[in-house]
Amino acid sequence: MNIDLHIHSTASDGTLRPLEILASAHRFNLAAIAITDHDTLAGSRELLESGSLGGMKAISGVEISAAPPPLCPRQGSFHVLGYGIAFDHPRLNRALEKLQSARQDRNPKIIQRLNSLGFPLDINEVSALAGGVDGLGRPHIARLMKRKGYVASIEEAFDRYLGHGKPAYVDKFRVACEEAMGLIREAGGIPVLAHPGVTLDAAIDLDRLLTALVDMGLGGIEVYYPAHHPAQTARFAAAARRYGLLMTGGSDFHGSLKPEIQLGTGAGDLAVPFALFAALEAALDAQRLQAAGTYR
Ligand SMILES: [Zn+2]
Ligand SMILES: [Zn+2]
Incomplete structure (x- = not known):
């Protein structure tokens, strides 16, 4: 039983509508999915409010374009995935609207x-x-x-x-990494470092970076990703264990915009186990209980 927790719909730059993604996920026999559009909850919301998942598990998701944190020299976007967020959180929605405009x-x-x-x-x-x-x-x-x-x-x-640094490149507005993670936490979700093998330079001091990110509220690492080669997957899985972080994974499916990437299987050899989804759900439940305790 495999899952796919990184999917783009027509609400951002994917080519399939949320319910087409659901149908496709059924065809691929996926056990759980999350739609994680860039800076919008609309696709994820449409999926979860459709009311007919047909036995599939699904969780709310988003991929926020953040500015790289201080230790991360790489220009361009630093993507933070957020899972299990509430759709109506006002501050998160205001930040997403600003990113959209x-x-x-x-x-x-x-x-x-x-x-x-x-x-x-x-x-x-x-x-x-x-x-x-x-x-x-x-x-x-x-x-x-x-x-x-x-x-x-x-x-x-x-x-x-x-591309970044090319003649038609225009820099884009991003929220600070710390703010992105804080907003996800505030909205009841768990922030996850997206595709670290793509975002981070190979030479980066991963331990220093993760220490800083955990301080900012990081809760997981996207360990399984089509562009990660086996050594990277092993490195990020070990790092997740070292820091007590959740592991997630997904295809970053965009439909026909990235025709080489399939839902669930990525470039053909992606297999994200259902156990990761169960662990994510358990962590969200624990977080909810803890929040309820705090306000009692
Ligand atoms: Zn991304
Ligand atoms: Zn993505």
């Missing part, structure tokens, strides 16, 4: 830069090609560039124009 402002700026680099395209074309999804972003712009023949592939669009 910053994302909306960013696309026109990127398009302006591409125009000045000699690529005619506009936001309506991006939106039309994306099929009216809510979370338009660079992957959709990349897809339009490919469609128009400006680049041969989505990877090329990122490598030459849209």
